[in-house]
Amino acid sequence: MIASILWVLAYQRCGVAAEFDCLYSEVFLTRNAWEKRKLNYFLHVNEIKNKSEIYSKKDVLSVSGEFGIVNQIELQGRSFAGSSVKNYGVVELGDVVYTKSPLKKNPFGIVKVNRNKAGIVSTLYAIYKPQTTLYSPIIDYYFQSDCRVNNYLKPLVNKGAKNDMKVKNVDVLKGNVTIPSEIDEQRTIVGLLNKLDKLIAATQHKIDAFEQIKKALLQHLFDQSWRFKEYS
Known part of the structure; x- marks a missing residue:
């Protein structure tokens, strides 16, 4: 369920479903609950x-x-x-x-x-x-x-x-x-979240690039230095 929600959000909001497939396959439903422990x-x-x-x-x-x-x-x-x-x-x-x-x-x-x-x-x-x-x-x-x-x-x-x-x-x-008390499970969780952080960062770079393109278009289209070919 969690993995399905994450996959849908990635597809709908980021358009990065293909990159997200590797994360999707690593998340499973909890079978054995972790024990509460003092920090x-x-x-x-x-x-x-x-x-x-x-x-x-x-x-x-x-x-x-x-x-x-x-x-x-x-x-x-x-x-x-x-x-x-x-x-x-x-x-x-x-x-x-x-x-x-x-x-x-x-x-x-x-x-x-x-x-x-x-x-x-x-x-x-x-x-x-x-x-x-x-x-x-x-x-x-x-x-x-x-x-x-x-x-x-x-x-x-x-x-x-x-x-x-x-x-x-x-x-x-x-x-x-x-x-989780097992170090291996802790490392697996951190590895998954690290991958997601990298995916978010990569997606943000794409968003930043599109914002720069839009900024350039807003400037050049309205000062008429750029025109559509059929209207120039």
């Missing part, structure tokens, strides 16, 4: 700090709802770090970060996985490392839904007078999640 079954708190200053201000990371965990200078054009980054937390590839700061769609903050390169974040952020039970990119997809991340964090977080998040790093892991 601390999959993650543990990472308290590694940048004491030896291996990382500098150039390595400070930002956590964005749209772009995930990215270099702050690349995203915002500059570093907003203080004079010292010794106490900043070290975020390695595959680590998970909770922002502890509200966004418009996420009043209790967001949870993202570092899928780019290692760096550091301010002490305002909570950092977690995957247990051996987790292929961490699945956390990125699990909490990509605004509704899911909001519902997960709401019972765990108390908002302070300054709209900051009053919650211990370890307590963020006390909520329940529904994620």
Whole structure:
């Protein structure tokens, strides 16, 4: 049923049914439900700090709802770090970060996985490392839904007078999640969603190209620099 709906949406809205066939064949109905587990079954708190200053201000990371965990200078054009980054937390590839700061769609903050390169974040952020039970990119997809991340964090977080998040790093892991316990199944899910992301990106490039064509037509048709042959 899910696969059928996805296929129809792809065909009707994107015109990419042929490319979507490879995804369609990989989605099946659930037979054995996943067990609910505390998030601390999959993650543990990472308290590694940048004491030896291996990382500098150039390595400070930002956590964005749209772009995930990215270099702050690349995203915002500059570093907003203080004079010292010794106490900043070290975020390695595959680590998970909770922002502890509200966004418009996420009043209790967001949870993202570092899928780019290692760096550091301010002490305002909570950092977690995957247990051996987790292929961490699945956390990125699990909490990509605004509704899911909001519902997960709401019972765990108390908002302070300054709209900051009053919650211990370890307590963020006390909520329940529904994620497969088998690493192979986690990897299969991530692989499928990665394919879909690439398909969406490729489709967006096509849309952008058509928008540029339309823009050119609007300009040249109405200033009469371009005419239909039979009317010129």
